[in-house]
Amino acid sequence: MNFFKDLLLVYKQAFNESLKNLKRNPIFILMPIFYGVLYQVAILAFTNYIAPLLGVLSGFVMPLMISLILSSYYSMLSDLIFYNRISFKNFEGTFTAYFSSIYSVYFIFILVSWLKTLLLNNFIFILIISIVMLILFNPIAESIYIGGEQYQGAFIHSFNFMKENMSLWILPFLLYLILIRLLTFDSFGPLEFILSSSLVDIVLGNFNLIFILNKGTLFTIIAMVLTGIYAVFRGNLFKILNNSTRRKRQFMGEFNDF
Secondary structure, three states, rough: OOOHHHHHHHHHHHHHHHHHHHHHHHHHHHHHHHHHHHHHHHHHHHHHHHHHHHHHHHHHHHHHHHHHHHHHHHHHHHHHHHOOOOOOOOHHHHHHHHHHHHHHHHHHHHHHHHHHHHHEEEEEHHHHHHHHHHHHHHOOHHHHHHOOOOHHHHHHHHHHHHHHHHHHHHHHHOOOOOHHHHHHHHHHHHHHOOOOOOOHHHHHOOOOHHHHHOOOOOHHHHHHHHHHHHHHHHHHHHHHOOOOHHHHHHHHHHHOHH
């Protein structure tokens, strides 16, 4: 099977699965808005009121709060991708479901960010390392909530996944970046995204929602809705690629007369 036929087969299946998820659970489109606001408000409150009291310790405590919020969002995504449903029955439990896995990965990203600044002390080198990390560990979120990985296992899983599926995975990501850039004007630049010390919140948008709100509420809502759609597509794409090989997909494609 050539690359383009494989690409069409995989994207078609991921698109159909995502459409099925969102048709049955349209409320998920609003989830990035809810969690995005919660995320930004929590960061602002922590920065203004708690961080000054903790000093250098705030660099370790803030990720605890962020990990709790992302854990709840991951849980919603997991239910949607695996079971095609969203449940609020045990909503409070979602904040701890993936907490330890997210924080363990977040902690490593923080250490790497510090080491980049201390050891390299050169913007070009830091940018190169950041780009490499962005590519190799791009599906770190899916490695956690779909692959069930944590600590170094999440990084190894993400690296192995990208080694096999980089071209198929990166194309939708680049398209998403371009669309978000167009929607949010100069508030969300690819450079800021690349230099981010964490990739665990990519599925939440990873941009400054409060700043964008000043640019226009309509564009903010569109950007967040697009983020929700992309997050679901990412999840389904990861599940398909993670559980198959090109040879296996070739058989599936021929079987389905694709």
